[in-house]
Amino acid sequence: MPTSAIEVHNLTVSYNQRPVLWDVDFTLPEGKLIAIVGPNGSGKTTLLKSIMGLVPLSGGFARLFDQPLADVRSQVSYVPQRESVDWDFPARVKDVVLMGRYRPQNLLRRLTRLDREVADWALEQVRMKEFAQRQISQLSGGQQQRVFIARSLAQQANLYLMDEPFAGVDAASEKAILELLLQLKDRGKTLLIVHHDLNTVRQYFDWVVLMNTRLVAAGPVEEVFTEANLQAAYGGQLTVLAQVADRVQEGGFPVRKKEVKI
Amino acid sequence: MDAIWIILTGTLVALCCGLLGSFLVLRQMAMVGDAISHAVLPGIVIAFLLAESRDSLPMLIGAAAVGVLVTVLIEWLHRVGRMQADASIGISYTTLFAIGIILISYFTRQVDLDQDCVLYGEIAYVPLDTWILSNGTSLGPRAVWILGGALLLILTFIGMGYKGLQLTTFDASYAATLGISTVFWHYALMSTVSLATVVSFESVGAILVVAFLIVPPATAYLLTDRLPVMLGLSALFGFLSAVLGYGLAVATNGSVAGAMAVAAGFWFILALGIHFIKKRLHAFPARRKLPESYI
Amino acid sequence: MNSLLEFLSLSDPNVRMVVWGTTLLGASAGLVGVFTLLRKRALLGDAVAHSILPGVCLAFLVGHSKAPYVLLLGALVAGWLSLLSIDFLVRRTKLKADSVIGLVLSVFFGLGIWLLTSIQQSGVASQSGLDKFLFGKAASITSQDVSMFGWVVLAVVVILLLFYKGFKVLAFDEDYARAIGMPVRLLEFLLSTITVLSIAVGIQAVGVVLMASLLIAPAAAARFWTDRLSVMLLLAVGMGILAAWAGAFISFTAPSMPTGPWIVLALAALTVFSMLWAPRRGVLGRWLRQWRYARKIALENVKCIEDLVPTGRLDLKRRICRHRRKIRLFK
Incomplete structure (x- = not known):
């Protein structure tokens, strides 16, 4: 019997008495590529963080593989937003990927050969092997994102939570990341991904969680990613909505914004 | 001989502070280091009054505890009081420092500390205060022994905790998802910084502690992009500042601690020059590298 | 109680000088502090306070005089230099603001200490007055000092009144100010100048280290009570003056007590009180x-x-x- 990968029940998170997440309730199956979609400030990142135990909950709970987070930590991996760290940190690509092998148990010990091999393998997976010795500040946005994903892969988890892995990423990286996600799915992993680009939801994902502080809908893309639900999630943002409605009907490829380089 | 002792003291202070300061600089907590270095003053005075001696272990620990207390205070003003982070730093340490000064002027007879010493220390007197065993043999200045012990402790801490410090500095929330306690590493670092400040305080005063906490690590940070190299370089620049600073002070008959801070600034400006030259040299190839992400 | 009345009557000329001096300092620091706080530059003020020392020493060495205006000029130049170097390092290197502030602060201050001790050792006559820039000597404020403080405060107030609207927009949103075509650079220059001026006179009462408190605390305390800039400015001035009087009073009753640290403690008390009890923003x-x-x-x-x-x-x-x-x- 397939168990649920993520079960979220009555999850409420508030900041300054203002709810960021309100009574969110859903269950997600294993082995799917799942998008979290919603307008800016709708609590997408907070949802990931609260599942990972990074923000205090005002109510409700989240269970992973039918167990509390503490019992399944080693099976869960989190990829934060790229902007959340200072990329001027003195480290090379390899150093960052190796961090995926850190555990509370081995923190005071040296890393083993196995750890290094896994890190090499993870770098290969994101096609960044030749960058292993590169200083992380010299990478492009897409490459930095791939390093983060490699670090997460090095954890060898079963469930991956990624915060906007496609944001500000060049076309080559987007393609590489997408292929990797599909591969992971084929190996039976579950992926929950905060996604900002409504145009690609249908192409990339199996399942979708639509939200705007409250849960709007969660389910298979073809059932849930409907105009009515989008209307409910995006409310008054008519311009976005008009565009999306067109795309949904056309099913066509939108022109993607190129990464802006300074 | 005195010169060697003074330079050795300066170097030990530089190593203690520079190694820990590297993490403060990377965590963008340099000003918290500044706050700690000022806030230990009332701790030192109170511990001095209670223990009635310099350099006893309870005094060191008590004073270091006050240093950790200021980080808690800053956190409290910021979180509970919703005060701006920079304002909470500025208010907490000035308040504790003011308490320290008031205590000094109130217990001026009992406490062998004066205001000048608080700000820039008395490193020149270090060789005079030697550690003499009961059989009469002198083991050299006491400050050197204490600083040496502290350095050993700090080296052990960084050696053992390297991975924890590195990860929680680079990406604290990721560390938390791995089940690694960021709070533990934060307070472990703050306690060690506090200890380093207390042991350095008497020799070099509050300001040189800040100079050694921040300037050599910042210098090293400009020159390298690897953490172990950065640690090594900040130790090196700390040592060089101690040597050059002593020379300057002797030549001009000025404060050794002040001159060491100036020397640290000199090495920083030198490194800044190298940094800019390197940047210019790399500017062209770096621009050519850009399209590769589109392959 | 008698001593309080005696203090408030200001009959003792010494007390009068101290009270007027610290009042003026508290007022000007409170005023400019509001802007430093709102622009999230509280620790910059700390850096400036420390950086002034070498300027004062050099002014003394070059000008061979302890005249307040000569020293003030040196302080102004050094303070400006520290601001410029901080700005340069933050913009042109990967160093973050906090490290740069700490770096400039400690190197400038080290330079100041080095110069100061060298001057003291070299036996130049009458250098003793430079000490007050280090620790502050509120008790020895002279009528000449008070008149200089008065001019500085007047300058601060006039500039604030003339450019009030500009400063307000600048403190609220720098990018917006630029977008609507305000002379942002001029405004920044003026604001920095009056900040450095206030700090340069302020450290003579409370000393280098504690100056940060005089600058930050009144503004931070006032911030809890109001969301309006004009009210905040008035409150900050009020708190600065109140704390100055409290400090002066304590060292009046117990002459061995230093004025500066007590002003700082009074400010801390005011801040904590505001933080707890302010109706809307208080804890x-x-x-x-x-x-x-x-x-x-x-x-x-x-x-x-x-x-x-x-x-x-x-x-x-x-x-x-x-x-x-x-x-x-x-x-």
Whole structure:
């Protein structure tokens, strides 16, 4: 019997008495590529963080593989937003990927050969092997994102939570990341991904969680990613909505914004 | 001989502070280091009054505890009081420092500390205060022994905790998802910084502690992009500042601690020059590298 | 009580100087502090305070005089230089603002100490007055000092009044100010100049280290009471003056007590008091609102359940009543 990968029940998170997440309730199956979609400030990142135990909950709970987070930590991996760290940190690509092998148990010990091999393998997976010795500040946005994903892969988890892995990423990286996600799915992993680009939801994902502080809908893309639900999630943002409605009907490829380089 | 002792003291202070300061600089907590270095003053005075001696272990620990207390205070003003982070730093340490000064002027007879010493220390007197065993043999200045012990402790801490410090500095929330306690590493670092400040305080005063906490690590940070190299370089620049600073002070008959801070600034400006030259040299190839992400 | 009356009567000329001097300092620091705080540059003021020392020493060496205006000029130049170097390093290197501030602060201050001690050793006559820039000597404020403080405060107030609107927009949103075509660079220059000026006179009362408090605390305390800039400025000035009087009074009753640290403690007390008791932004007020909110939600939940109970079920109604009473009593 397939168990649920993520079960979220009555999850409420508030900041300054203002709810960021309100009574969110859903269950997600294993082995799917799942998008979290919603307008800016709708609590997408907070949802990931609260599942990972990074923000205090005002109510409700989240269970992973039918167990509390503490019992399944080693099976869960989190990829934060790229902007959340200072990329001027003195480290090379390899150093960052190796961090995926850190555990509370081995923190005071040296890393083993196995750890290094896994890190090499993870770098290969994101096609960044030749960058292993590169200083992380010299990478492009897409490459930095791939390093983060490699670090997460090095954890060898079963469930991956990624915060906007496609944001500000060049076309080559987007393609590489997408292929990797599909591969992971084929190996039976579950992926929950905060996604900002409504145009690609249908192409990339199996399942979708639509939200705007409250849960709007969660389910298979073809059932849930409907105009009515989008209307409910995006409310008054008519311009976005008009565009999306067109795309949904056309099913066509939108022109993607190129990464802006300074 | 005195010169060697003074330079050795300066170097030990530089190593203690520079190694820990590297993490403060990377965590963008340099000003918290500044706050700690000022806030230990009332701790030192109170511990001095209670223990009635310099350099006893309870005094060191008590004073270091006050240093950790200021980080808690800053956190409290910021979180509970919703005060701006920079304002909470500025208010907490000035308040504790003011308490320290008031205590000094109130217990001026009992406490062998004066205001000048608080700000820039008395490193020149270090060789005079030697550690003499009961059989009469002198083991050299006491400050050197204490600083040496502290350095050993700090080296052990960084050696053992390297991975924890590195990860929680680079990406604290990721560390938390791995089940690694960021709070533990934060307070472990703050306690060690506090200890380093207390042991350095008497020799070099509050300001040189800040100079050694921040300037050599910042210098090293400009020159390298690897953490172990950065640690090594900040130790090196700390040592060089101690040597050059002593020379300057002797030549001009000025404060050794002040001159060491100036020397640290000199090495920083030198490194800044190298940094800019390197940047210019790399500017062209770096621009050519850009399209590769589109392959 | 008598000593308080004696103090307030200002009959002692010494006390009069101290009180007027610290009042002026508290007022000007409070004024410019509001802008440094709102622009999130509180620690920059700390850096400037430390960096002034070498300027004062050099001015003394070059000008061979202790005249307040000569030293003030040196202070102004050094303060400006520190601001420029901080700005340069933050923009042109990967170093972050906090490291740069700490770096400039400690190197400039080290330079100051080095110069100061060299001057003292070299036996140049009458250097002793330079000490007051280090620790502050409120007790020895002379009438000449007070008149200089007066001019500085006047300059600060005039510049603030003339460019009030510009400063307001600048403090609120620098990018917006630029977008609507304000002379942002000129405004920044003026604001920095009056900040450096206020700090340069302020450290003579409380010393280098504690100057940060004089600058930050009145503004931070005032911030808890109001959201309006004009009110905040008035409150900050009031708090600065109040603390200055408290400090002066304490060292009047206990002459061995230094004035500066007591001013700082008074400011800290004012800040903590404001943080706790300010009605809208204060901690206690917030707790009270949170508690009321939680209680309201609990009672509303009870009401919802009550509406669902079918009419006949008195036993359930009674239990709900009991529960409600419990909430009213304990929550």
